Amino acid sequence: MDTNDLKIMICDDSILARKKLAENLSSIGFSNICEAKNGIEAIDLYKTEKPNLVFMDITMPEKSGIEALSEIKEFDKNAKIIMASSIISQKHLKSAIEAGAYDFLQKPLSKELIEKTLKKALIKGE
């Protein structure tokens, strides 16, 4: 599978977090990337870009990652959305699982963790 055929969407209110994740994705061969900086932008961008996979922060202004996750899943029940947050609480985990998150990662995201997650989600297609 050619990784350039796969589009990845990053949604995070932090410029630094978006930049680091995009750099890591690019270094492992994923250069087809689109970015959103809050939940509202993420929903709009998902509908126009139809990415193969989404990395979604939880704590964001305007609309949280969990709310955006729910709305995207309503639009596309097959959406693969990986929640990434600096805080993993029972409440977040429960809401994310109920809303249909594919995976839940703790920030900061290392290159190794991103690679492993992408392999599972896209290459193996689990």
Added chain:
Amino acid sequence: MYTQFFGNYLINNNLLTLEQLNIALLAQKNTRLKLGILAIDNGFMTEAQINEVHETQTREDKRFGDIAVSKGFLTEAQVTHLLKAQKNAYLLLGQAIVDNGFMTMADFEKHLNEYKETTRIETIDFSNEQNDFLEEVVKRFFSFEGFKSSDMFFEYVAVLFRNLVRFIGSDFTPFAPIKIETVPFSSAISQAIEGDEYIFTGAHGADDQLITFASLFAGETYSNNDEYVKDAMSEFLNLSNGIFCINMSNQSNLDFDLTPPSIYEDKSFNFDCTAYLIPVEFTFGRINFVLADGPVSIS
């Protein structure tokens, strides 16, 4: 962290100027013995294994030794051996102070012994590496009179200092918290921790200090206090607060949530609750952290 609080002791007792301490801290920075370096030196671990442990430490508030053992890189006996070799590494600061002529060897010995006596530092088990030890030291140096759950704030400060070492560097000196009602600032960030308890957290500093702090955290070179610097400062606070919340959830079963970080310029934080300013002096200047047990009003 023993070194950071020894620096605090020397300054508070007028035994060294801040400038002298910073020169000594810069000098010892290059010679500080880290557990990973000692592990390589002893042939116990490879560089790849050290990197894997460091990478895990950016997400998990666990000791180097514990992670290395859990991954099968070190045995418990090897960790004990390394900690024994490491425990006197703080003496490198003393060495730098004496080498720079800021103090004679005899004076250094005298003040070190007084410091140990004051802090009852010798009674602390050094083999505990840093976690429990650090909370003990923080409790001896800091007072959080007025906070309803002071243990939670000691834990917060211990996590913050460990994250400063992890993400920024070990060349800093924490000063005793100052009880405050108002904090004027030129540039600040804040984030509230909500849920089973409420904690207001924030940080402010002068432009140059914020730029250097943000550059060290992000691994980038910033030159202006622009949105990138403010974003990196916010992300540091967000990551550190996230680790604190996970610790509290694991230790005390408390459930927390974080608000999105906020950025302010040329305003004041005003508190009707108990609030403290925690000045942290880095070799590049001072960053002030703010903690309160209730909400802030901004004016």
